Amino acid sequence: MSDVPAVSHFTGGTPTVRTRFAPSPTGQMHIGGFRTIVFSWLLAKHGNGQFLIRVEDTDRNRMVEGAVENLLEGLRWMGITPDEGPGVGGPVGPYFQSQRLDHYAYYAAQLLASGHGYRCFCTKERLDELRAEQQARHLPTTGYDRLCRALPQEIIDQNLREGKPFTVRLKVPLDGVTMVPDILRGDVDFQNKTLEDVILMKSDGYPTYHFANVIDDHEMGITHVLRGDDWLPSAPVHVLLYRAFGWQMPIFAHVPNVMGNDGKKLSKRHGAEPILFYRDNGYLPEAVINYLSLLGWSYDDKTDILSVDELIRSFSLDRVHTSGAIFDLERLRWMNGVYIRAMSLEQLAERVLPYMERPAAEGGLPDTIKRPINREMLMRVLRLDQERMKTLADAAQLTAFFFEDELAYPPEWLIGKGLNAAQARDGLQRAYATLADSPEWEHAAMEARMRALAEELGMKPGPLFMGVRVAVTGRKETPPLFETMEVLGRERSLARLRDALAKLEPLVSAAGA
């Protein structure tokens, strides 16, 4: 226990920025956590440094299967590649705290020896009772009553001989002030008497967050600790620990939390979707990063679209502010649309294809449509629908009629505004004839002929076109009609018009009767 563990302290030559994100694998990461990841990553990359992942798996009861893989998958999707961490390794590993137990034991012993820590033999039961009583009496100070802080050595020895389990607590100064230097908020002072003798080592030999994070950040050469501001209240404990070890502190930046619509910290309960939800729903990682980067940070007073390169180039802590931000899905959707519109058709086709080809139950095209989707056809379709998409997942709904064989829609839709059934039928009939006669299946020519037809019939183009639109697409909202028909092709368009005529006939009879 007293041997120095085989650590490789970070000894990177030139001064550099090293940041980390330290998730505990207790569930799915949501977008709030990823905002902190984005900040940490951008800061590291901006400073030409490293960003690492360290898994804080010190709570054996709350471990969730697959949580680490899930996080890694989210990172991969976002295009954020940790320089060190699970899966990639690195010079200061291991990057799982459960594999660093010897480090914590070593430093715990050191703390015990130096008198900065002490063994606590109190049972969980006693602590629970203590807490219950404190709460019942509404005492101004809660927390451990420091019973074991001054245990006589004989008792300690005896307890040890008897094999009584113990925790190691930090011996917090009883008075004075501990200052937490936070680069975003300035110095935050805490009266030591309001601090608790927190547990550093649990009785199972695992460290608590307070202990492990300090040791690991030190050993891993972390220069900037970015974490949610919910950590600020326990930061003085960490400061005390750095001081007890005589280590230089990293720069602390307690970034504001991301909140849900209700103004409360984002959590599973507040509609905080796991990050992969956004992937599955057709959001682009570059848009998500852009959006997230602007939650608590800003570039200037007018810029809101920034590429990852631009973000890396311009990100800095002094433009991070300190109040919480509510996650606004509408704004993300808008931004996602901006990115979609900026893509080339080839890129868009490439990226949208997997979304369209997945099963209908997962949001893809109707299962009756054969996969794979014809690439060339897809590009022609996407040219028309690109500006109508907010997410990649929208494509299936938007474009399905281009690929379907049978259209289903209420026949009444075929009757344009201000028309009766017979007029609509006649218009459709003439439209069919006109289009069937078109020597070339080209949108401008078709439009010219159809406008002439409208004039001849004494109809407004709008209602006439609407009937054709519904006939050909089964929708009331589509891309420009004639370009749509051009893409759809002569045969299919005319066939759909014939079907529409058949559907309309009963309505005409009904109206006449």
Next chain:
RNA sequence: GGCGCAUUCGUCUAGUGGCCUAGGACGCCGCCCUCUCAAGGCGGAGAUCACGGGUUCGAAUCCCGUAUGCGCUGCCA
């Protein structure tokens, strides 16, 4: 209850003593474009800068107090 942090349009934000009768963006509304829906263009509503006191010739910006919100108060992280 104790401790801490925060507080500019509904939302994200700009603003670090005079350029602010507070700017941009999302959303909303209207107009234009137009065969529908989008996209785009133009315009509009929307913030007495939480409130109250100071400091100052001058405050969203500095100080104090209050209120409200959020967070922490676990052998969770």
